[in-house]
Amino acid sequence: MNNEILKVIKKYEGKKGSAIPILQEVQEIEGYISKDTIRDITEHTGIPSAELYGIVTFYSMFRLKPQGRHIIRVCKGTACHVSGADNIASMLNTVLKLPEGESTTEDGRFTLVEVACLGCCSLAPVIMVNEDTYGKVESDKLKKILDKYE
Amino acid sequence: MLIKEIKVGMASCGLAAGAKDVYNAFHDALPETVKLTKTACIGFCYAEPMVETIDDEGVSRFYGYLSSKDAEAFAKHEPPKKKLIISQKEDAPGNKKLARQVRIATRNSGLIDPDKIDQYVARDGYTAFKKVCTQMDRQAVIDEVKNSGLRGRGGAGFSTGLKWQFAKDAPGDKKYIICNADEGDPGAFMDRNLLESDPHAVLEGMAICAFAVGADEGYIYCRAEYPLAVRRLNKAISDAMDKGYLGDNIFGSTFSLHLKVKLGAGAFVCGEETALIASIEGKRGMPRLRPPFPAQSGLWEKPTNINNVETYANIAWIINNGAEAYAAYGVGKSRGTKVFALAGKVKESGLVEVPMGTTLREIIFDIGGGIKNDRPFKAVQLGGPSGGCVPEHLLDTPVDYESIAEIGAIMGSGGMVVMDDTTCMINIASFFLNFTQNESCGKCTFCRIGTKRMLEILQRIQAGKGVLEDIEKLEELAEQIINSSLCGLGKTAPNPVLSTLRYFKDEYLAHINEKRCPAYVCRDLVSYEINEEACTGCTLCARKCPVKAIEGEAKKPHRIDQDICISCGACYEVCRFNAVIRK
Numbered sequence: 119m120n121n122e123i124l125k126v127i128k129k130y131e132g133k134k135g136s137a138i139p140i141l142q143e144v145q146e147i148e149g150y151i152s153k154d155t156i157r158d159i160t161e162h163t164g165i166p167s168a169e170l171y172g173i174v175t176f177y178s179m180f181r182l183k184p185q186g187r188h189i190i191r192v193c194k195g196t197a198c199h200v201s202g203a204d205n206i207a208s209m210l211n212t213v214l215k216l217p218e219g220e221s222t223t224e225d226g227r228f229t230l231v232e233v234a235c236l237g238c239c240s241l242a243p244v245i246m247v248n249e250d251t252y253g254k255v256e257s258d259k260l261k262k263i264l265d266k267y268e
Numbered sequence: 269m270l271i272k273e274i275k276v277g278m279a280s281c282g283l284a285a286g287a288k289d290v291y292n293a294f295h296d297a298l299p300e301t302v303k304l305t306k307t308a309c310i311g312f313c314y315a316e317p318m319v320e321t322i323d324d325e326g327v328s329r330f331y332g333y334l335s336s337k338d339a340e341a342f343a344k345h346e347p348p349k350k351k352l353i354i355s356q357k358e359d360a361p362g363n364k365k366l367a368r369q370v371r372i373a374t375r376n377s378g379l380i381d382p383d384k385i386d387q388y389v390a391r392d393g394y395t396a397f398k399k400v401c402t403q404m405d406r407q408a409v410i411d412e413v414k415n416s417g418l419r420g421r422g423g424a425g426f427s428t429g430l431k432w433q434f435a436k437d438a439p440g441d442k443k444y445i446i447c448n449a450d451e452g453d454p455g456a457f458m459d460r461n462l463l464e465s466d467p468h469a470v471l472e473g474m475a476i477c478a479f480a481v482g483a484d485e486g487y488i489y490c491r492a493e494y495p496l497a498v499r500r501l502n503k504a505i506s507d508a509m510d511k512g513y514l515g516d517n518i519f520g521s522t523f524s525l526h527l528k529v530k531l532g533a534g535a536f537v538c539g540e541e542t543a544l545i546a547s548i549e550g551k552r553g554m555p556r557l558r559p560p561f562p563a564q565s566g567l568w569e570k571p572t573n574i575n576n577v578e579t580y581a582n583i584a585w586i587i588n589n590g591a592e593a594y595a596a597y598g599v600g601k602s603r604g605t606k607v608f609a610l611a612g613k614v615k616e617s618g619l620v621e622v623p624m625g626t627t628l629r630e631i632i633f634d635i636g637g638g639i640k641n642d643r644p645f646k647a648v649q650l651g652g653p654s655g656g657c658v659p660e661h662l663l664d665t666p667v668d669y670e671s672i673a674e675i676g677a678i679m680g681s682g683g684m685v686v687m688d689d690t691t692c693m694i695n696i697a698s699f700f701l702n703f704t705q706n707e708s709c710g711k712c713t714f715c716r717i718g719t720k721r722m723l724e725i726l727q728r729i730q731a732g733k734g735v736l737e738d739i740e741k742l743e744e745l746a747e748q749i750i751n752s753s754l755c756g757l758g759k760t761a762p763n764p765v766l767s768t769l770r771y772f773k774d775e776y777l778a779h780i781n782e783k784r785c786p787a788y789v790c791r792d793l794v795s796y797e798i799n800e801e802a803c804t805g806c807t808l809c810a811r812k813c814p815v816k817a818i819e820g821e822a823k824k825p826h827r828i829d830q831d832i833c834i835s836c837g838a839c840y841e842v843c844r845f846n847a848v849i850r851k
Contacts, residue, residue, distance in 0.1 A: 134568070135550035138533055142492075169551075176552040176709070177533035179492055196455030196649060196685040197611035199699050205836045209814035234536065234703065236493060237457035238284050239611035239685075240313030240618050249495065251284035257814045257838065 122147050123155065127162045137165050137173055141180060150181040178233075186222045186229035188267040191246040195235030201242040202257075207232065209257040210245075213264065228264070271302050271345050273322040277378060279309035279464040280496055281457075281618075285316035286335065293336030294319070297343040308465030310378025311619030312362060315353050320378070330354040330362065365616070365635050370597055370605050373421075373581040374621045377465035382500050385507040388468040394513050396587035397475045401519045409480040410436060413583065415591035417603030422448055422539070422576030423651065423680040424756070425602075425669040431573060434563035435481040438571035443483040446567065446574040447474055448544060449490040449497070452536040453652030454703065456683030458607040459577040461619050463490070463497035466581070467504035471527065473580030475514065476587060478525045481573050485526050489544055492531045501529050536653075536707035540755045541566075541574045543709065554709045555755035576681065578607055599625030602668030612649075612685035613640045622667070629663040632686055643688040647771070651680025653700045653707075654760030656767025657693060676767040678760065692789035693772040694779055698726035700764035704757060715758030718749040722765060730790040734780040739769065788850055791835040795851050798839075800825035802847035809839035809848065 126143045130136035140159060145151055151174055160167045174180040192207050210230055214223050222229040238244045241253025245263075252263055276282075276291045294304055312318060315332025321342070322328055331338075332353040341348055353362040371377070380387040388394070400409050414429025435443060447470060451459040463470060474486055490498050505527050508514040516524040530548050537543045538553040545567050547553035566572025582604065586594045595603040602624040608631060611617045615637035622631060628648060632638070639645050647657040656677035658665065665671050672679050687696065705719040722745050725738050746762030753759050769776065778784045785793040798809075798818075805823040810816075817833040820826030828839070840848040 135548060137550040138547065139531070139550075142531060142533065172552050173533075173550075177535050179534040194454070196652065196683070196696075196699070197617075199454075200612050200685065200687055200691050200696075202836075202838075205814045205838055208834055208836065212815050233493060234452065234707075235454035235456070236280075237451065237460040238281050239455055239457055239609060239683075240281055240316075241284050242611065244284065251280065253281075253284040256812075258811045 120147065123158065124162070127159060130163075136163075137170065138177075141170065141173060145180060150184050152182075183222070184226075186226050188228050188248055190228055190230045190264075191233045191236065192230065193236040193238070193242070193244040193246070194232045195237075195239060195242070197239035197242040198235075198244055203243045205257050206243050206245065206255055206260070209260055213261055227268070269327075269345060270324040271321045271342065271347070272324055273303040273305065274298065274342060275305045275307040275320045275322075275381075277309055277316065277318045277320075278306045279461060280494075281309060281313040282316045282318065283496075287317040289336045290317045290319070290334050290339070293339035294342065297339035299343060302343070306381050306383070307378055308382050309461050309619065311374065311461070311621075312353060312365075312616070313618035314616045315362075318353065321347060327355070327357045329356070329360075365637075368626075368630070368635055369621050370623050371621050372585050372594070372605050373462060373469070373578050373607050374465070374619065375585060376469060377461065377619075380466065382465055382467055383503055385468060385504070385511060388466070389511075392588060393468055393584075394472055396584035397472050397479075397513065398519055400476050400479055400587060401521050401523055406436060406480050406482065409476060409587070412587060412591045413480075416586045416594040417591075417598065417601070418579065418582055418586065418594065419602065419669065420576060421578035421582070421606065421681070423654070423678060425679060428575060428579055431563065431575070432477060432481050434561065435483075435571050435573035438564050440571050442485075442570045443481055444567045444570055444572040445474055445478045445481065445483045445486040446541075446544065446548070446572060447486070447488040447580055448539065448541070448574055448576045449488055449494075450532045450539045450544060451491060451494075451577070451681065452539045452707075453654075453681050453683045455609065455611055455649070455652055455685040456681050457609045457611075458619060458682045460494050460497050461609075462577050462581050462607070463494065464500055467497075467501045468508065469581045469584060470501075470577055471504055471508055471514070473575075473583035474527065475518075475525055476583050477573060477575065477580065479523055481571075483573065484524050487528050487530045487548055487567075489530045489532055489538070489548060492533065498529055498531065505529070535709070536703070537709045537755070537757050540757060543755070544574065545572065552709070554711050555757075557754060578682070597623040599666060599668050600670060602670065606667065606679070606682060608667075608682045608684045610636050610684050610686070613643065613688040613691070614638070614686040615640050624668045625666040627664050627666050628658060631667065631684065632663070636686070639686065639688050643690070645686070646689050646691055647687045647693065649685040649687065649696065649764075650683070651678035651763075652683045653704045654678055654756065654763055655680045655683075656763050657687070657696065657771065658767075659771040676763070676770055678763070690787055690789070692785055692787040693768040693775045694726060694730055694785075695787075695789045697765045697768045698723060698730060701726060701761065704761040708757065708761070712753045712758055714749045714752035715761060718745050719758075719761050721745055722749075722762065726765070729776065729779050730785075731792045732779065732783040732790075734776075736780060738780065739773075739776060742769065788837060794835050794837070795830070796828055796833065796835060796837065796840055797849045797851070798826050798828055799847050799849055800827075802845050804845055804847070806844070808842050808844070812838045812842045814838060
């Protein structure tokens with residue numbers, strides 16, 4: 119088992135309400151929550167696996183599959199919706215050539231996710247790549263943005 | 269005029285618009301005589317990136333629409349006059365816009381560096397808390413908040429003073445306070461901005477509340493999607509600890525308070541207070557039946573007071589200026605001011621703080637500058653997924669809790685999304701229902717399944733397969749969901765459908781009877797073709813097409829492949845020769 123993960127679990131030892139922060143920090147390290155990780159957390163904390171799965175599947179930030187090197191977040195908030203966010207999402211799907219039902223490109227470069235609202239409504243439509251926010255995105259400029267991320 | 273100081277607006281909106289590049293360019297270009305500092309957001313998001321200059325006479329001016337190329341002009345003390353937005357001295361386009369506002373919760377936003385506690389203190393920061401801690405009785409604090417008429421700014425509008433009273437009166441040695449910063453309404457960004465621009469105002473409000481209700485521990489439950497806000501909050505907490513505004517025996521009293529930021533994990537329902545508490549406890553964020561209310565049994569079953577970010581941000585001002593001064597603003601039972609996030613098809617989007625009772629027309633047209641490209645106004649959506657769409661003939665409605673509820677919307681947390689004639693109201697209703705349907709925690713059957721069935725009906729109508737009975741079915745399901753759901757999410761989920769049915773029934777009928785979408789949005793009811801005679805082969809539409817459905821050589825007529833086309837209308841929008849025909 120990954121030492122870093124063990125460190126996270128140790129950090130929260132004996133603290134109440136720590137299931138979510140543990141999962142959040144473990145996901146930071148591994149990029150997603152694997153079956154093995156869940157088993158490890160259960161083993162060390164005594165929190166039942168069923169409860170952990172319950173949490174992971176309830177909150178949208180948790181992923182059960184590995185993700186790409188870069189995360190693209192398309193804002194689907196109201197302001198973005200009325201400003202053409204659907205077209206941005208369609209364009210991204212075309213450019214990324216995502217396999218049916220998948221959100222990560224085959225080469226593992228990008229993962230595409232839709233998020234409820236990034237809170238930059240005055241710049242709609244908005245996308246975020248990793249920590250960078252792009253406002254007033256136009257569909258034909260997407261490729262240029264994506265080219266920055268290898 | 270000699271510029272003495274330049275402050276660059278560095279909140280999320282500014283950064284997304286390129287404020288970092290601007291800051292770096294200024295950093296390289298400015299002479300040493302000009303001090304370069306950072307601030308956050310004054311709310312004029314449409315003009316980002318923005319800077320404020322202070323000249324040798326102490327006059328403040330704001331400039332907008334900047335890029336790194338402008339740095340040289342500022343370095344020569346000749347900022348571009350065209351880009352002047354607000355000025356204390358001469359006429360500027362934004363002056364009137366600012367004059368219409370009353371900035372209480374946002375009193376420091378965009379004026380101070382949020383990472384510098386000294387700047388907050390210099391503007392009377394933590395004086396209210398000191399006064400409370402050293403001179404006031406706990407009940408007197410609560411009475412002051414009660415008398416101010418402040419009501420929950422998260423949307424429900426419950427009296428803040430009364431809520432505090434319940435928490436204070438609840439028996440128990442251990443009590444908690446929580447700040448709800450899980451701003452989930454799509455289209456609302458007031459809380460993000462407050463946290464990014466003036467985190468200490470929120471912390472001070474929480475500290476005063478903790479003193480009044482007798483809590484010594486508190487949490488700020490903040491969305492993980494707001495990394496900058498979280499960073500600034502954590503810095504603010506640690507600075508306040510260092511300065512002795514938080515921690516043990518504050519101001520030499522017996523009062524102690526420890527605050528922590530808790531990251532949300534992405535669930536809209538966690539905006540509901542009992543769900544939020546479950547989430548802090550590390551569980552799935554499912555709401556539970558009330559009573560007991562959190563004031564009696566909240567976090568870890570201890571008495572807990574929960575307020576929203578904006579509510580807390582008002583508190584220090586109320587203590588310093590008095591309940592009467594706050595209550596002097598507003599109308600009827602809605603006192604004070606409210607921050608709104610103005611977005612969508614409005615020219616000058618951003619954050620505005622206005623006295624309660626200001627009309628929608630004043631906010632959208634006088635402050636927001638009207639509709640983008642001067643298109644016709646269609647509706648304004650208030651209150652996010654729990655709210656409703658307000659049509660043009662009700663634009664003179666004053667914005668207060670009661671008047672807004674009367675017209676079928678809700679005040680909500682303050683999101684205001686403006687829509688023009690290119691927005692389809694059925695599409696909007698289905699957008700919100702899709703959202704609530706996804707975010708329903710699944711506990712109540714009517715919310716879980718009912719919203720899904722309503723969404724299916726709306727999608728059928730959008731696809732041109734709707735029948736007249738669908739409208740009755742929608743109304744019937746809406747009533748059942750409202751009556752049979754436990755929490756606010758379910759109880760309000762049908763509102764976007766009901767309000768569009770109430771004010772835009774003709775659009776529903778056009779979709780059902782004529783199989784026509786008046787706004788040309790519903791993709792199954794609209795198609796695009798290229799008129800080969802008018803097409804010049806400029807290739808613009810082919811480049812803009814999101815799905816590469818348009819083919820043709822340069823300078824020769826283009827063609828749309830109907831099998832690939834998703835009817836998004838991008839080609840229609842960009843064609844300069846009216847060669848794209850919309851049916």
